[in-house]
Amino acid sequence: MTNLLGYPGFNLDLPQIVRAENTWLYDAQGKRYVDLESGLWCAGIGHGHPRVIEALTRQAGQICHAGYSYNAPVVDEAAAEVLETSGLAGGKCIFLCSGSEAVEFSIRAVRQAASQPLLLTFTDSYFGAYGDAHRKSGDEWFLFDWADCAGCPLDRVCGPDCPAWQKIPLSKIGGFLFEPGSSSGLVRFPPSKLVAALAAQMKKNGGWLLVNEVTTGLGRTGEWFGYQHYGLAPDVVALGKGLGNGYPVSAALLSPGLLARLEANPVHYAQSHQNDPLGAAVALAVVRAIKEEGLIARGREISRLLLEGLADIKQATGKIREIRGRGLMVAVELTGDKDAASTARARRGLLARGYIVAQRPGLNVIRLDPALTMERAEIAGFLSALQQVLEQEVQPPPAA
Numbered sequence: 001m002t003n004l005l006g007y008p009g010f011n012l013d014l015p016q017i018v019r020a021e022n023t024w025l026y027d028a029q030g031k032r033y034v035d036l037e038s039g040l041w042c043a044g045i046g047h048g049h050p051r052v053i054e055a056l057t058r059q060a061g062q063i064c065h066a067g068y069s070y071n072a073p074v075v076d077e078a079a080a081e082v083l084e085t086s087g088l089a090g091g092k093c094i095f096l097c098s099g100s101e102a103v104e105f106s107i108r109a110v111r112q113a114a115s116q117p118l119l120l121t122f123t124d125s126y127f128g129a130y131g132d133a134h135r136k137s138g139d140e141w142f143l144f145d146w147a148d149c150a151g152c153p154l155d156r157v158c159g160p161d162c163p164a165w166q167k168i169p170l171s172k173i174g175g176f177l178f179e180p181g182s183s184s185g186l187v188r189f190p191p192s193k194l195v196a197a198l199a200a201q202m203k204k205n206g207g208w209l210l211v212n213e214v215t216t217g218l219g220r221t222g223e224w225f226g227y228q229h230y231g232l233a234p235d236v237v238a239l240g241k242g243l244g245n246g247y248p249v250s251a252a253l254l255s256p257g258l259l260a261r262l263e264a265n266p267v268h269y270a271q272s273h274q275n276d277p278l279g280a281a282v283a284l285a286v287v288r289a290i291k292e293e294g295l296i297a298r299g300r301e302i303s304r305l306l307l308e309g310l311a312d313i314k315q316a317t318g319k320i321r322e323i324r325g326r327g328l329m330v331a332v333e334l335t336g337d338k339d340a341a342s343t344a345r346a347r348r349g350l351l352a353r354g355y356i357v358a359q360r361p362g363l364n365v366i367r368l369d370p371a372l373t374m375e376r377a378e379i380a381g382f383l384s385a386l387q388q389v390l391e392q393e394v395q396p397p398p399a400a
């Protein structure tokens with residue numbers, strides 16, 4: 001792989017993967033690995049899901065790509081299905097190519113509709129690789145750190161009277177970009193009370209609620225969408241990752257209210273691969289597979305097995321500091337060491353035993369985002385391998 005520009009800081013551990021089937025990856029030597037990372041949290045219903053392969057093959061044989069002035073019926077059918085499933089029926093959907101792009105488009109729509117100049121988001125939110133999403137700074141954003149709100153000691157209503165809110169320039173906020181489960185913050189879930197109060201206050205002031213479901217959508221957190229854990233009614237929803245199950249398709253969904261506001265001033269977004277039939281056909285197949293195969297419920301059951309098993313290992317080994325998880329979005333923070341060398345050894349130990357997990361270099365955290373279609377036996381096998389590597393590779397924490 002000498003010609004390949006990879007992501008800095010990550011080794012290419014498995015350069016010879018030749019086949020993937022559900023949660024299994026196979027290398028050129030025939031060794032198989034259980035993928036508990038689902039690629040980059042994308043293959044949410046398993047690699048090579050038969051319905052996705054069928055949709056890809058069928059649609060590729062008809063038409064992959066079209067233009068602004070003509071298109072295939074599957075695109076509208078997919079848009080209707082995605083809107084209805086996301087709780088934005090009556091709105092409109094644009095299919096794009098990546099999560100970054102869906103968030104970028106959504107931000108553009110919100111900015112264009114907003115009557116106030118600032119967008120609010122949490123300091124630990126991540127929303128993409130380019131443009132506005134990548135910057136997340138400057139005088140167009142207000143970043144709020146919710147860490148102090150997590151264990152709020154104040155027995156009072158969450159709202160503008162709280163000292164923590166005093167810094168928020170509420171009258172200047174035109175929109176709130178909310179990620180219902182922080183991925184860059186290594187799986188942390190902002191408190192419901194805070195999120196509901198911020199969203200309500202912002203709406204009262206005429207602002208728009210944009211929910212970034214790129215990671216949390218399509219069943220990842222045990223509900224169809226992460227915002228459902230917060231009882232919110234978003235104006236915009238950005239989808240990516242799981243929507244294409246590994247194929248690069250994403251979507252931005254706009255509510256009827258936001259569309260009405262944009263009617264006289266629509267978003268001009270020139271990109272060649274918007275509303276491509278191939279991506280739309282894949283998205284439609286994914287959403288229907290989740291519905292018709294009961295995969296949300298299945299994911300919850302797998303999550304229960306995984307979280308219970310991890311709690312048992314924490315108890316048995318004393319080498320897990322914290323388990324954070326909702327549905328199948330899970331982070332396991334190890335007692336580890338300062339430079340996370342033992343966590344890196346644990347990850348390599350798991351890989352040698354045939355289990356792929358994620359670790360960001362330098363952090364004592366193992367991330368697990370398995371597919372909703374993972375088999376119970378694979379969870380059991382993983383838990384037993386994890387216990388072994390923790391016992392062998394990770395030092396117990398020093399006695400207090």
Ligand SMILES: Cc1ncc(COP(=O)(O)O)c(C=O)c1O
Pocket residue numbers: 098099100101103126127128129179183184212214215240241
């Ligand atoms: C919460 C969140 N938003 C947006 C993105 C960007 O998606 P993509 O990398 O597919 O462009 C990511 C990617 O990890 C993400 O985790």
